[in-house]
Amino acid sequence: MIAEAGLAALWLAAALALLQLGAAIAGPRVGDVRAVAVPTAVAQGVLTLFAFAMLIWLFVRTDLSVELVAANSHSMKPFIYRFSGAWGNHEGSMLLWVTVLAVAGAGLALVERRLPPETMRATLGAQAALALGFFGFLLIASNPFARLYPAPAEGQGLNPLLQDPGLAFHPPTLYLGYVGLSVAFSLAVGALITREVGPALARAMRPWVLGAWVLLTLGITAGSYWAYYELGWGGWWFWDPVENASLMPWLAATALLHSVNVLAARGGLRSWTIMLAVVAFSMSMVGTFLVRSGILTSVHSFAVDPERGSFILGLLVLYVGGALALFAARVGTVREGARFELVSREGALVANNLLLTVLLGVVFVGTLYPIFVEAATGDKISVGPPYFNAVSGPITLVLALLLFIGPLLNWRRDRRPNLRRIALPLVVTVLALAATFLADMSLLARLGLAFAAGLAVASLLPLAGRNLRRTPLATWGMVISHLGVAVALAGAASDTAFTRETLAAARPGEVLSVGPWSVRLAGVDPVAGPNWTAVEGHLVATRGGTTIRLDPQSRTFSDPPTETSEAAIRTLFDGQLYTVLGHREGERWQLRLWWKPFVTLIWLGGALIALGGALALVGRWWRGRRQRRSEEAFA
Amino acid sequence: MTRKLLLALPLLVFVLFVGAALWRLADPPSSTVASKLVGKPVPPFALKPALPTKPGFGAADLAGGQPRLVNLFASWCVPCIAEAPVLAELKARGVAIDGIAIRDTAPDITRFLSEQGDGYARIGADPNGQAQIALGASGVPESFIVDGRGIIRYHHIGAVMPQDVPEVMAEWEKVR
Structure with a gap:
């Protein structure tokens, strides 16, 4: 019954989105925008939230008669992972996406009171169109509530890499950020339809951009730390396609955050702000598409499914293509904004915008270059950190230099900075x-x-x-x-x-050195957890008078059979000692040690x-x- | 005109992206790495016996007219423990298996085989991983099916698990 209630709520919400879109198209004939669009938007938000709560309940109860639960959960899993397992899979994460989209739409309908009614109507129509497409995707191609008959006796478990407290909060934070940008997108589309681009629009857009950007920043920071300690590779950014997928909307949102201030304060940078608002959410959708469709190979890949990929690509063409076409056709007719001189706060913000956009282009090209090359020549290549670091490093430094002077300049013109x-x-x-x-x-x-x-x-x-x-x-x-x-x-x-790194195979009792530390492998013991077994190394690290103990593990999960390494990391005031236990080589154990000053x-x-x-x-x-x-x- | 072009630039980039994505969706990348050695003769190597009780073998012995499944394993390798019962099943179904023990010692191998079962007709010792490198294997365990003329016909990376048995048996039937 729980699953059916969730599914019914989703269908109802989809019908309401259709109604909201219809009301927006029909225009003032069907009455005041607040009389129709606001109640439908709020009801959509409540219904999807209800559906999402039902899915979480199914996961917490481990209801194996639901296909998604059976495929991704296990009754032996600790509570927190049964809970977070609800969104650690394709269908659940898409439901989370739709939930945030609908709740953000409801929030916009409730809170925004200053926009001209026509722009508000067009904006809510755009938000409803977005929601409708993703409801369709969920209900037609990714039903999270599908039943499985007969129900299996036990579930298949969750990818052990994902069994980590970080997973409970990392994806929802990022999704809140991605989808929060949908409001900026809808506002931009609404403003393009009515051609009313001005400070009122910027003030309506700003809190959403700011909120989404804060959450994206937190999500990316947390994701970076998660990859750092969970993958055991000692790095904090790998330029993996999925990391890039989260970085691209962040770069666009960062640029938007700055240009929306110019529009709010000075009425300038109109086309830039509109374009960035469209691009920021487009990048969120492109990122989701890249991850979900499996067209880029990555450590984050979910199952490759061309049918679902085509569906999302269709939505992308409709929304991103539509918005960008509208932008190309309309933005030229938007009244020009206030002018300013090169040396001014606006000038510095334009430079900031250009640099961030170039950085976005660099990441975009690097991420998709392998596909372009393979499509054109058939060669398989991969673009890695050497390209990204070499190109993004200098741009970042110029951006930092710009920050020295930008915030100190006056608006409009600064004759004598x-x-x-x-x-x-x-x-x-x-x-x-x-x-x-x-x-x-x-x-x-x-x-x-x-x-x-x-x-x-x-x-x-x-x-x-x-x-x-x-x-x-x-x-x-x-x-x-x-x-x-x-x-x-x-x-x-x-x-x-x-950073200093030591990679060696050590016998128990042997001492290795890394940076200022001497690390002794005191011994190796087997240990067991709730659903894994592991070998645990005992390391004693000394520097001067300081002695610390670290116990890195190499874990083997039973369901599904997978090995992961649990790095042991100790944070000190001046850096981190990062240790990983690898495979056994006869009498010796592979050890990987890093001393990373001030990495935190x-x-x-x-x-x-x-x-x-x-x-x-x-x-x-x-x-x-x-x-x-x-x-x-x-x- | 330039301004119009500039305003349409994001759209053009997006169209390019959609084109590439469509192409990729129509032709998804295969997730299995096709071994470069499939269809080629076994590269030359000769291995001493890993145990006094069984013969070792070399590339030349694999061209003896009968197909073999060559399995790279090690006593220190955890997935190999999971693989052992599946190898026993393959042997029971008529697959002739030779083993290459990677970076291992005779006492460890003896202990491993007595605990996990021993389906190997011959076991060659590869103390430095040279045969492993010659065969283009990236880790342990990996398995190759070699036909009677010494040509590699199939390469399986990772442990052969119960769900892989039909595929391995199908490849085995092809070379018999």
Whole structure:
């Protein structure tokens, strides 16, 4: 009954989406936009949320008469993984996607009050069209509630790599971000239809972009850390197609976040903002398509299914193609925005937008190049970190340099930019650069460390000379996010410059050294967990007077049979010691040891970037509420 | 005109993407890596006996007129334990199996075979993994079907699991 209730809710929600789209097309004849679109949007949100709750319930109960549960769960699994197993598979994750889409649509319908009614109608119509397509995909090609008869006695389990607390929260966070961008997309499409692009649109769009961007930042940061400790390869970014699929919408959203501010504050950058809003969500859909269709091989691949792939590609053509065609046809007729000079806050933000867009292009081309080449010549090639690092590294450094000056410039024009204010960060940069020559490292790492030091100082300058208690939260948010960029850059550069690695086969009792550490393999023991067995190495690491113990494991799961390595990682104030136990070679055990100075700054920086975004979101919301209150009091 | 072209640029990039995606969907990449050695003669190698009780063998012995299944295994390899009963079943169905013990020692092999069962007619010792490299095997276990003239006809990467038995038997029937 639970499964049938979920399925019925989905069908009802799909019917409501159709109604909402019809009402938008029919226009004012069917009455006020709020009378029809708002209730249908809210009801859709509630119904899909209900369906998703039903799926979680089925997984928690391990109801094996449901095909999806039988294929992906196991009654012996710990509770948290039975729970998160609901979205650790194709159908469940698509239901999560649709749920977020419908809930975001409901939120937009409820919250937004300032847009012109025609734009609002077109926007809700666009959101309904998006929802309708994905409801169709779910109900026709990926029904999560399909029954299995007869029910099997036991489920097939969940991919052991995915049995990790990180999985419980990483995909939902990313999905909230991806799909939050759908609202910006719908707003852009609505504005293109009515040709009303202006500050009101930007103000309506901004909180959604900001919120989605915060969640994407958190999701990517968490995903990076998850790959770092779970895969046991010691790296934090692999340029895997699926990582790139999450990075591309983030890059577009970051650019959008900046240009939407120009549109809100100055009425400028109209076509840019519209294009970025369309591209950001398009990239989310392209990313989902790449992952779901299996057309790119990746560690994240779900089952390859050409039928589902074709379905999503059809939706992509409809939505992305439609929106981009509308953009090409209409945006030329949008009234031109306010002009500005090259040296101005707008000018710096345009440079930021261009660089982020180039970076997006670099990742896009690198990710899809193998397919293009194989389609054209039949050769199988793969594009790896050497390309991505070589191209994205310098662009990132230029972006960091732009951050020194951008936030200090005035709007519209800055005849005499106050260059004296950036003297301090420049001096810090030069001093840091000089200091890097004490050690041997690559040029990119050297510049990365120097720029990070300078940027850390420069990012704080917008606060200089201000009354800190009266500084708006949004400004604090910007400062903290930019500081986060400096911190993450420092971590990445430090990891590149100072990481030491030792790979060896050691007998029990043998001592290896890595960086400043001496690591002794004290012994190896078998251990067992709830649904796995493992061999566990006992390592004793010493540096000066410090002694720490690490117990990396090599795990073997029974259902399905898979081996994973559980790295043992110890975080110290000045870095991480990362150890992996590999296979046995006769008497000896393969050991892989890394000493990674200050590597944790990468994720700390990511968290700071997200925190800054969250502060700005809260600050704007707070201010908007106060403004409305005072307006109401005045009226 | 340039501005119009510029505004249509995102659309053009997207059309290109859809084209490539359509092509890939129509012709999905195969997930099995076709071994370069299938259809070629076994590369030359000669292995000493791994155990005093069984003969070793070399590439020349594989061209003796009868097809063989050559299985790369090791006592230190966990998937090989899972594979052992399946190899026993293959042997019971008439498959002649030779083993290559990768980076292993006689006492360890003896213990492994007494615990997991022994379906090998011959076992060659490959202490440095040279035969493994010559055969283009990336890990342990891997299996090859070699026909009576010494030509490799089939390459299976990873443990042969119960669900692989029909495929392996079909390949075996082809070379008999």
